[in-house]
Amino acid sequence: MNEKALPSFADDFIQDLTEKDRQPSTIKRYTYDLLDFFEWLEINSGTRSFEAWKNLTPAMIEQFFTYLIKKRDYKVRTVRRIYSVLKQLALSHSHSVKTHAIFSYSPPDLKQTALQTSEWISYNEEKILISTISSLHGLSEKQQQVRPHFSGRNELIIRFFLSYGLSLKETAQLTMHDIRFEKNELIIENHDRSRRIVHLSKSDKQLAYGYYSTIPEPVRPRLYSSDPFFVAYDFQRGTFRWSYEADQPKALTEIAIQKMLRLEVARAGLRKGISAQHLRNTYILRNLIKKIDIDTLVQNLGFRNPLSLQRYFYTIKFMPKKNLNLLLPEDYM
Template identity: 45%
Template sequence: MLQFASHLNSKGRKESTIKRYCYDLEECFRYFKKFNDSFSTLQVQDFNDYFYYLTSERGYNEKTMHRIYVVLNQFYKFLHSNNSSIENIIPFTNYLAGPSRALSTDDFISEEEEKELLSIVQSTTDLSEKQLKARSFLMDRNEIMIRFMLYYGLTLKELIDLQMRDINFALNELVVHSKEGTKRTIILTKEDRVLLYNYFVTIPEPVRPHYHSTHPLFVAFDFNRMTFHWVYDTDSPKALTEIAFQKMLRLEVKRAGLRKGLCSQHLRNTFILRKIKEGLLVEDIQHLVGLKTSVSLKRYFLFFQGK
């Protein structure tokens, strides 16, 4: 913190600005300390949850949210400049999608966009030679991850946190764990269970995650070795990261010729809206998407009623 303050001072920032930045960072540190989260291990969804907390529980307006976003972005840039292994994940967040803002059609993926996205994932259009070599390993993995968000309402963090012990192929069941410690069981369609299993068996046996273990369900791919990543220090596969998923989705969106900015939140938003259109009650949707309260669903219903 002191080094960051010194850095800001060297850039000519006013003392009042530096104090404001440090206060915002201290507030952020305190929030994550409640969850025993180390700042160095935080991921995109953690900050999405933090921004949601600031808008829904603290009532911060968009001007204040923008300031906090800028502070965190500058802080991560500073950390990266001192340690290149620390990635700036703040630009990957969706803080503008907080509950203080009314939803619009831009917050959802249309049926045509959905069709184009799922189609391009299984194609080889506009891929480099290196990407083509890896494509057979990644098609099913990438598609089922997108489908989990679009058709089952998983958040990005819930998706990345899935482990082998959470899947039961025989019963078509998947247990999803939320940040709050709650869990819910979803039933996969036969089509999605087959797609998930097909991805699973494309992983070569020596580096394949083990059944009923804490190994990650979705494994990172090593493009240099053209196989899935195995971490020998932990004797387990390397989990796909949130940032890697976001990069993958951006590539697929670009290849499909869809609008820029489509992200995992659009997929989950679309799932929630679809359930409202189907006539499900608020309580049922709350359970389906693993929310503790129904407060954040209000704006979805307002959007639906205003159409």
């Protein structure tokens, strides 16, 4: 650690704590943490000034804590303590810095709990669900007539959760701007407004284009437009829906996707409660079992840093082997 003095505004904060009769051990710990942070700040921005502190971005805060976790191998308790120190420093200058990037950071949970077996699905359950979607099992004669129009859409949505780890919100918000049939790609906007590219398999690209082609041309989403990619279906009229207010196909909402999944799960005879989050959990657990590169997985999911995977690491660590075997095909294990 660099032994340079704290910048004056941080030193004022320490002096204020001293005047409030904080324990000497606490003062020493706070001072050490702040010196450590401002050393990092100077290395990464060239200065430890108040301006540099004030103008920190959420991305830089994420970078700092990722550095502590991955390079320093700091424990969750230590990370949370340093976060608290920086947050208190920001609050002590709230009169001059109304909002600070430290408030955008979510420290890891101190107590880890494993996912329950009910919070993911087995490979066998996946096979049953996918095969049921493409079948006419349990459908009335009228339902059988319209089923080919949207069965591909339903299967594709579920594959987006299971095979690519998309969230419910990301899936519902997909537009024709975001899909590149010619490149087998999806463009997904992350929480921080950055974007990531999802590479579709050849078969899933064909499934996507097949669904798109089943939509009648008058109500079909327009290529490279803001039209929604997943379109609602009108069962009474037997066609896809159009929003006259928005002058575009009517988007399949998050609520509608959740309902669709519940109906498909029920028709497949699977347990109640399987949701989009359960399918995304399955994607993450499977990739951890396969030992995919962690940075790649974080990027694929649009997470800010590996901390978001802590609960999944914990789950894998304590999961019985019989449950690990359920997540993947028998020939893989």
